[in-house]
Amino acid sequence: MAPATPRLVHVRLWAAARAAAGQAEATVAVEGERDPSVADVRRAVLASLPDRPDLPRVLAVCSAIVGDRPVGAGDAGSVPVPEGVDVEFLPPFAGG
Secondary structure (H helix, E strand, O other): OOOOOOEEEEEEEOOHHHHHHOOOEEEEEEOOOOOOEHHHHHHHHHHHOOOOOOHHHHHHHOEEEEOOEEEOHHHOOOOEOOOOOOEEEEOOOOOO
């Protein structure tokens, strides 16, 4: 059996996440034979930007949007990212 081809996921980073990453967008490769979860994508973003010390702290509190579906930070491990769907990470804002 051939190894699975990594899935490429396009990611947009907003506000403090953009500042912590030093860029607004990234395309990351996520390994696995199933649809990756939002948590898998988050780990791939962190692995692709290891020299950004504030990024892990910021992404840990971000909510996400998968396509047009909002995902809370606590649900990241259970929400799949279908092929061809973008993920956006949004830090809390205005006290929330």
